[in-house]
Amino acid sequence: MSGLVAIVALVSVLTVLNLLLTFGVIRRLREHTELLAGRATPIVGEPPSLPVGRQVGDFAATTTDGEPVARALLAGDTLVAFLTPGCEPCEESLPHLVEAAKKWPGGRRNTLVVVIGRRDRAADHVERLAPVARVVVEAPDGPIATGFGVTAYPLFGVVDSSGQVLRSETAPAALLPHGVAPA
Template structure:
């Protein structure tokens, strides 16, 4: 009987030690997550209040899209066919884009493809074309550079400021809810 009690006490102490170590690891992971999230370089693109760089591009349909043509709130989304989260977010974004006030004229979608395999983006381009002005290839690279996109997917809302600069209004667009007009 004393052997059973000693074994149970030992197992209980080991479980308590394991619990303390697990809580410590979780706390440390949360600290690291906060540090990474707050790094200035941790953004995937420009943030709220940042100015969008100059660009002049043509959509896959040959329609011009220039920096100076955007004069009201516009959604700008960046996707890549090699990005798993992009593939998951694409159908939700397409439904969201259908609800944007002003329709297709107020949505720009960028499909960033590898120069060696531009055809890989065709399914995304086809899905986005009915609801957005779509950029691909070098045109996509130019807009991605103007918005300083470093990862995918990214969905921004941009608009003109009172002094005429094109600014990012938000980089946290909730595409799970229908778009509404800004008040």
């Protein structure tokens, strides 16, 4: 009988200890949540965009097909897009970008998509975009992203042959010229 009492007492002590540890973990998680919430900077005002009227800096890169691209090689109005794999808004806009690129005047030659990230993570984007756009995969501080001053994703815009940003929108279909129906 005394053995049974000892076991019940031990289980009771372990249960109370477990409850105390659980409450401690919950309190700690709440503290971490508050700290992380305090560090997050909410986006206030307009979503990120390419500044209209901005002159794009010089850049030179090579597409996934081995074709050179540079600001000096831009011909006519060029649809430009900046995406990164794993970005939820980028993933949501990818099919819309493909459809807009199919309809863009000048076609693939006048459509440039920059995928920011490692080549292995960008493979799906490249596969889907290569038939309709010239695709470059580069690091966040790559020459094209730096030339355009890109700091957020996704970004969509139109640049003329001199490298001046003509328009910028949050959706690629909104950049299609009047008379060209979005998908």
